[in-house]
Amino acid sequence: MIVLQILASGILLGGIYALISVGLNLIFGVIKIVNMAHGEFLMIGMYAAYFIYTATQINVGLISIIIFPLMMVLGYIIYRLVIKPLLGTAETETNTILATSGLTFVLQNLALMLWTADYRAIKTPTSSQSFSLGKIMLSVDRTYAFLICLVLVIVLYYILMRTRFGAKVRAVSQDKNAAILMGINVNFIYALTFCVGIALVGVAGAIITPIFSVYPSVGVFFGTASFIVVVLGGLGSFTGALLGGLIIGLVETAAGVLASAELAQVFSLLLFLLVLFVKPQGLLGKNARV
Amino acid sequence: MKKITSILLSVALVLSLAACGGDSKDSSGDAASSGAEAETSGEINVYVGVEEPLTGANASLGTAEYNAIELCVEMLNEKGGVLGQYPITYETVDTQSDAATGASEVERLITTKGVPVVIGSYGSGIAAAVSEVCERYDTLLWEQSGAADTLLQNGYEWTFRTESMASLWGATSVDYIVDQADYVKEVLGKDIPELKVAIIHEDGSYGTAVGQGNHAAAEKIGMDIVAYEAYSSSTLDLSSVIMKLIAAEPDILLLTGYVNDGSLFLKQSQELGFKVPILITHSGGHSVQAFVDAIGDQVNYLLTVDPVACNPKLDSFDPELQETFKEFEKRWTEKYGVKPAHHVEMRAFAQSYLFFTEVAPKAIEEGGAFTAETCRDAILSLELDASKNLMGSDVKYSTPDEPFIDPTLGGTHVGQNIYAGAFINQYFDGELYCVWPEKYGQKEGVLFLPSSSTLSAGVVD
Numbered sequence A: 001m002i003v004l005q006i007l008a009s010g011i012l013l014g015g016i017y018a019l020i021s022v023g024l025n026l027i028f029g030v031i032k033i034v035n036m037a038h039g040e041f042l043m044i045g046m047y048a049a050y051f052i053y054t055a056t057q058i059n060v061g062l063i064s065i066i067i068f069p070l071m072m073v074l075g076y077i078i079y080r081l082v083i084k085p086l087l088g089t090a091e092t093e094t095n096t097i098l099a100t101s102g103l104t105f106v107l108q109n110l111a112l113m114l115w116t117a118d119y120r121a122i123k124t125p126t127s128s129q130s131f132s133l134g135k136i137m138l139s140v141d142r143t144y145a146f147l148i149c150l151v152l153v154i155v156l157y158y159i160l161m162r163t164r165f166g167a168k169v170r171a172v173s174q175d176k177n178a179a180i181l182m183g184i185n186v187n188f189i190y191a192l193t194f195c196v197g198i199a200l201v202g203v204a205g206a207i208i209t210p211i212f213s214v215y216p217s218v219g220v221f222f223g224t225a226s227f228i229v230v231v232l233g234g235l236g237s238f239t240g241a242l243l244g245g246l247i248i249g250l251v252e253t254a255a256g257v258l259a260s261a262e263l264a265q266v267f268s269l270l271l272f273l274l275v276l277f278v279k280p281q282g283l284l285g286k287n288a289r290v
Numbered sequence B: 001m002k003k004i005t006s007i008l009l010s011v012a013l014v015l016s017l018a019a020c021g022g023d024s025k026d027s028s029g030d031a032a033s034s035g036a037e038a039e040t041s042g043e044i045n046v047y048v049g050v051e052e053p054l055t056g057a058n059a060s061l062g063t064a065e066y067n068a069i070e071l072c073v074e075m076l077n078e079k080g081g082v083l084g085q086y087p088i089t090y091e092t093v094d095t096q097s098d099a100a101t102g103a104s105e106v107e108r109l110i111t112t113k114g115v116p117v118v119i120g121s122y123g124s125g126i127a128a129a130v131s132e133v134c135e136r137y138d139t140l141l142w143e144q145s146g147a148a149d150t151l152l153q154n155g156y157e158w159t160f161r162t163e164s165m166a167s168l169w170g171a172t173s174v175d176y177i178v179d180q181a182d183y184v185k186e187v188l189g190k191d192i193p194e195l196k197v198a199i200i201h202e203d204g205s206y207g208t209a210v211g212q213g214n215h216a217a218a219e220k221i222g223m224d225i226v227a228y229e230a231y232s233s234s235t236l237d238l239s240s241v242i243m244k245l246i247a248a249e250p251d252i253l254l255l256t257g258y259v260n261d262g263s264l265f266l267k268q269s270q271e272l273g274f275k276v277p278i279l280i281t282h283s284g285g286h287s288v289q290a291f292v293d294a295i296g297d298q299v300n301y302l303l304t305v306d307p308v309a310c311n312p313k314l315d316s317f318d319p320e321l322q323e324t325f326k327e328f329e330k331r332w333t334e335k336y337g338v339k340p341a342h343h344v345e346m347r348a349f350a351q352s353y354l355f356f357t358e359v360a361p362k363a364i365e366e367g368g369a370f371t372a373e374t375c376r377d378a379i380l381s382l383e384l385d386a387s388k389n390l391m392g393s394d395v396k397y398s399t400p401d402e403p404f405i406d407p408t409l410g411g412t413h414v415g416q417n418i419y420a421g422a423f424i425n426q427y428f429d430g431e432l433y434c435v436w437p438e439k440y441g442q443k444e445g446v447l448f449l450p451s452s453s454t455l456s457a458g459v460v461d
Helices: A002-031 A038-056 A060-086 A092-115 A140-162 A164-174 A176-181 A186-208 A218-233 A238-258 A261-278 B002-021 B035-041 B059-078 B099-113 B124-136 B166-179 B181-188 B205-220 B239-248 B259-272 B289-299 B319-336 B342-367 B372-380
Strands: A130-133 A136-139 B046-052 B088-094 B117-120 B140-143 B159-161 B196-202 B224-231 B252-256 B278-282 B303-306 B423-428 B431-436
Touching: A002 A038, A002 A136, A002 A140, A002 A164, A002 A186, A002 A218, A002 A238, A002 B239, A038 A060, A038 A092, A038 A186, A038 A218, A060 A092, A060 A140, A060 A186, A092 A218, A130 A140, A130 B259, A136 A140, A136 B259, A140 A164, A140 A186, A140 A238, A164 A176, A164 A186, A176 A186, A218 A238, A218 A261, A238 A261, A238 B239, A261 B224, A261 B239, B046 B059, B046 B099, B046 B342, B059 B088, B059 B319, B059 B342, B088 B099, B099 B117, B099 B124, B117 B124, B117 B342, B124 B140, B124 B159, B124 B205, B140 B342, B140 B372, B166 B181, B166 B205, B166 B252, B166 B278, B166 B303, B166 B423, B196 B205, B196 B239, B205 B224, B205 B252, B224 B239, B239 B259, B259 B289, B303 B342, B303 B431, B319 B342, B342 B372
Parallel strands: B046 B088, B046 B117, B117 B140, B140 B159, B196 B224, B196 B252, B252 B278, B278 B303
Antiparallel strands: A130 A136, B303 B423, B423 B431
């Protein structure tokens, strides 16, 4: 029985890990930049969800639909001001890492000034609620997060692999110069990808707000977790990120029960190091890049 | 465009870093003269450094402590300051919730501003780093909330702590249950040694010390310890711990954590269907408003152990102190729109007030100056009864010659208030009230989780 509960809890935790990593992965997969401020965009999504829920008490799913375009606008502003000027420079990767690292300080301190350091939490009708599947107990909010993650991965996969627009995005991802020669508007693809990536992390923030408190530095924990998940699964691979999230979730839960909760993260990080040692590009990094 | 963006980014970075690190301010609004200058001129200048985490993970509670110190100084300065004639000025640094930053910022305060006394630190990790710096520069650290036992075990001579250490909080929760032994027998049909106890704590220095206190006290009276588990407070999932608890079926759960992990534990316990007859938490994140906001009504009847009695009976304090207590509550409520949380704000206020009304006057009267040395001498000769200390304990500090031997874990501590106690508080309608010991108890405690609680095992209505 406990094995099934470990599996269920581990999968749901993995769903959260994967959900918060989707946007990071999309941006890296297409634009090839590592967004170090990923966790801070998640924090902004959480604050947005907190304020909208407090004012309206509407469903978190609806809130995430409202947040998506708002975060796209924010993403576009950041893209124009911070990312675009650095694309095409001699050291694009280093410059964007430095710039987005700086952005983490800016966004954290901006949040501190605007919303103070107080911890904030929302209590929705589904908070702390669960349902049973046989003798297994499943958290409503975590199941919801897992399903949203699955839907996002499937939709993104479909758009990228089965649509003409997706083919353009893949072309830009694979060879930017060849894509330009084929008449693809690379700048548009870059801008749109960045905006959607930021919007996705905003949605992730909204979905997890009923589970976790929000405060200015909350993104640090989630940002670190996201990087581990996407590197484990393979930078740029959606299915890899989902797989990475699930593996980390399952290992942490199983290690927590069978060994010690204190060592749970040690086990997942050991596995992470092992995978990097054997397959540095991540589990699905080579084959499934967009 | 690239140039403009680069300039904008640079400015933003510089501004944000400046916001993180260099937040120094003087209570009077004027440029503070340094302690060194004051010493040279021979005038008495009550000038201290305040170090708190105003940004970073602990910013919420650090800011609350800072605001309490600020209000304390404001109230005293309205009456002329220390002894009614020496206004208090202070310089503030932001430790950014980081021990290394705290140490370097305090070092800067000491070497460039010449502060003789430092007040802080919120977290035990920061307190340990700052304590080492203060020891190196013979500067007094008046520690108000670094509760880890290890803080005063280095034999340092310049760090003093008025409140009790974390292991005592752990022992106090067991003492409270023992005090209720007859009632426990009546409800559960078990004598104390037959009780199954689970101890769960975050794995930082604070949680570990409380857990050790729980464990030592439970073991001493022969309780059956069915789970003793630590977890990382940054975890996103505690289901593994809760699954173990469900299997262990404890009669008592002793829990120690911070706001996020504490609320996550209770949420996931409810989701996974964990039930327990008695649940006692230990200060930290369990006694603050953010915790109440995070779990809502589920907070009611939760017991916490704190180093201060929340909403205590006031009649055991000196009449003047009773008025001070009420005045602080009134002014805080007016200033911030909410009542002060006793575990954080009142605790910081109480200890700052003790320093400026007992230690500083004694230092000036007996030593003729406000320096680290005169303050230290004043502290070492200070003896007060509990009626003069808003923390609710008698006051006398251990010295290198007469260190305090902790009765729970047997550690040796220098600079500890040897009479510091811990108090059982309980949530009623979202607010904490002291329930034990009876001297300070405003309300009668509810030991077993009532059926209205989501974690109730249903042993009482």
